Amino acid sequence: MDDLLKEISLSGRVALVTGAGQSIGRGIALRLAKYGADIAVNDLNEETAGRTAEQIRSSGRDAVAVQADVSKSKDVDRMVDRAVEHFSHIDILVNNAGISADRPILDCSEELWDRHLDIMAKGTFLCMKKVAPLMLERKWGRIINLGSYVAQLNCFTKSFGPYCAAKGAIIGLTQVAAQEWAPHILVNAVGPGDVETDMMEKEWQEAGERTGVPAAQVKEKYRKRLLLERFEKPDDIARVVLFLCTPLAGQITGSHLIVGGGLPFTV
């Protein structure tokens, strides 16, 4: 066994995870904490952010909950200032907060379009813009943005126009940021396939209502697309985020790693 195993520890590192009150974001916060990081837990929902932070504290790491809407620059400034006030620095930023809606382009309102792009594309931009200077000052940083298999070439999915546009923007931003902040900050995206979370349950429900097919049947159709035959769990995504924060991934930047159980090859 060599020293690499010791280096996987995130002890002394501080991570800010957005949208970490539930599902994938919560899984990432818990996984990074399990490997030694202290965590600033953001969510729009103050109560769920508080619950994740409490769970981390009871496991022995430090955590602070910060309610903020990542689509608003004033909120992002306040969130990052609060995290730095508490921990003195931020080493890892995970831009996870997101929404999705099953809506054909012709039925999509301007408001729904704006909300998708504001939370995911603009939110990722605002958080990176505020945190990257702190990382550059310390000459070390890891940024992981939540992409999606839908942002993989030729996999943009019918009736998810604003979602696909936002995820495409995130992948573009990831690649530009990786170039602008190399070699000190590694910037990557992780693209989940179908993770069994509130977001996906809502999508299966909405697709069922739109097509007149029971949600359970829609869900089973999605499952059958997966080479590995099961939906992902939040921790399947969290483990890859952890990997990207360790020296194991020290030569990876500007990538979009698809964690899709065989998607997108089967869509």
Ligand SMILES: NC(=O)c1ccc[n+]([C@@H]2O[C@H](COP(=O)([O-])OP(=O)(O)OC[C@H]3O[C@@H](n4cnc5c(N)ncnc54)[C@H](O)[C@@H]3O)[C@@H](O)[C@H]2O)c1
């Ligand atoms: N679930 C999947 O299969 C899947 C697939 C591909 C990509 N993703 C991406 O993973 C991320 C997490 O998805 P999830 O399934 O855990 O979703 P989720 O809906 O279960 O959780 C999203 C979290 O983000 C928070 N949030 C929403 N808007 C926010 C805002 N403006 N500011 C701060 N927090 C906000 C919500 O309160 C919630 O806690 C998203 O970016 C999503 O697009 C998910």
